[in-house]
Amino acid sequence: MARSPYQSQLDLAKAAARKAGEIMLSYSPGGGGRSGNSAVVCVKSGVDLVTEADTHVERVVTQMIKEAFPNDVIVGEEDQAESPKGGQDDPFPAKGSIWCVDPIDGTTNFVHNYPFVAVSIGFMHDGVPRVGVVYNPFTDSLYEAAEGSGTGTLLNGQPVRVDSDATSVQDCLLVNNIGHYRFDDFVDESTERVKKWLRAGLRGYRASGSAAQNLAHVASGQVSCYYEHGYGGPWDVCAGMVLVREAGGVVWDAREAGEDLQMKFGKGSVVAGGKKVVEDVLRVAGKPTFAFDKS
Numbered sequence: 001m002a003r004s005p006y007q008s009q010l011d012l013a014k015a016a017a018r019k020a021g022e023i024m025l026s027y028s029p030g031g032g033g034r035s036g037n038s039a040v041v042c043v044k045s046g047v048d049l050v051t052e053a054d055t056h057v058e059r060v061v062t063q064m065i066k067e068a069f070p071n072d073v074i075v076g077e078e079d080q081a082e083s084p085k086g087g088q089d090d091p092f093p094a095k096g097s098i099w100c101v102d103p104i105d106g107t108t109n110f111v112h113n114y115p116f117v118a119v120s121i122g123f124m125h126d127g128v129p130r131v132g133v134v135y136n137p138f139t140d141s142l143y144e145a146a147e148g149s150g151t152g153t154l155l156n157g158q159p160v161r162v163d164s165d166a167t168s169v170q171d172c173l174l175v176n177n178i179g180h181y182r183f184d185d186f187v188d189e190s191t192e193r194v195k196k197w198l199r200a201g202l203r204g205y206r207a208s209g210s211a212a213q214n215l216a217h218v219a220s221g222q223v224s225c226y227y228e229h230g231y232g233g234p235w236d237v238c239a240g241m242v243l244v245r246e247a248g249g250v251v252w253d254a255r256e257a258g259e260d261l262q263m264k265f266g267k268g269s270v271v272a273g274g275k276k277v278v279e280d281v282l283r284v285a286g287k288p289t290f291a292f293d294k295s
Contacts, residue, residue: 002150006123006131009069010146013121013133013239016064020057020103020119021137027053028113028138051111057103057119065099072097077235086265088292092234094127100238100263106210115139120212122238124263132242134216143216145246153219153247162249166224167276169197169284173204175214175223179230179267186290190229193285200284211270215240218272219247225273225281229254229288234263237270244272257282267292 004010058076065074075098092098102120104110110117115138123131130147143160145153153160166172174197178190194205206223208214214226215237231237241251241261251261254269257279261270269288271278 002148004131004146004149006125006146006148009123009131010133010144010149012064012068013123013131014135014142014144016061017119017121017133017135017142019064020061021135021140023057023060024053024104024110024117024119024137027051028110051104051107053110054104054107058101061101061103061119061121065101069097069099072099074099074101075235076101077103077233088266090265092124092127092263092265096126098124100124100129100235102212102235105212105236106208109209114209116208116210116213118210118212118216120235120239122235122240122242124238127263129238129241129245129263132239132246134212134239134243136213136216141216143219143243145219145242147242147246149246153243155216155220160220160247162218162244162247162274163221163224163277164248164274166274168280169203169277170201171203172224172273172277172281173206174202174281175206175208175217175226177207177209177211177214177228177231179228179232181230181290183290186230189288189290193229193288196284196286197281211236212240215244215251215272218249219243221247223273225271225277227254227271227281227285229269229290230267230292231270232267234265234268237261237268238263240272249273250275250278252278252282254282254285255288257287 100122106117254271
């Protein structure tokens with residue numbers, strides 16, 4: 001069996017993800033609704049939440065990476081890392097080794113004890129995502145992939161692939177997050193897009209609230225396609241991009257059909273799945289026009 005040139009990074013990412021899962025579960029030991037979660041909650045802005053668990057997890061994961069790879073750059077969502085900063089649509093550094101960490105993707109779900117929650121750890125080298133690990137401790141589901149491994153994408157150690165049977169919206173189970181914006185024009189565009197899919201005969205529509213979990217579900221064939229105009233940042237998608245790619249799918253910029261998603265700072269637009277179903281989902285949706293704030 002081939003050994004990925006990034007095996008050391010994959011092993012570290014898996015160990016860090018498991019540790020992150022232990023911390024998440026410690027705040028929510030009994031299940032139930034939001035009353036069963038002990039984490040202190042703060043509002044970032046609008047309906048976007050952060051908890052003490054987010055920062056706790058990021059501190060631990062960041063420290064594990066620093067100890068193993070002290071010269072690498074770490075980009076973390078909650079600013080516990082010594083991260084390079086960039087404005088909306090600014091490109092990532094094109095050289096060197098960079099880690100993208102989302103300590104709890106699906107924080108609102110986490111607060112409510114809704115189990116679509118994951119830690120996402122991605123590793124990039126020379127501008128390309130090479131390693132991805134997404135772990136949901138509530139379902140004990142660990143998704144992993146590394147470029148050059150020869151094993152593709154694994155879910156709890158078993159190979160998985162994207163849903164190759166879905167070729168159009170009519171046989172597509174689509175997951176679509178709408179995100180945290182509540183501006184009238186954004187809400188109108190987002191809901192109109194859903195109407196287009198439904199009118200075209202979409203088989204099923206889901207909204208999970210976690211970009212990393214969505215990409216993992218696409219990679220494992222549990223959903224056919226994921227679309228989001230307005231994911232939160234590169235930490236949401238870096239790991240999942242590797243999972244989908246290594247599982248035989250494509251990850252495109254939803255604003256530019258056929259263009260691979262590029263790692264940039266700020267909010268972004270993504271569609272992922274098997275190539276044929278992605279093409280049809282985009283055909284029906286049309287090009288998104290809402291522009292993210294550059295201030």
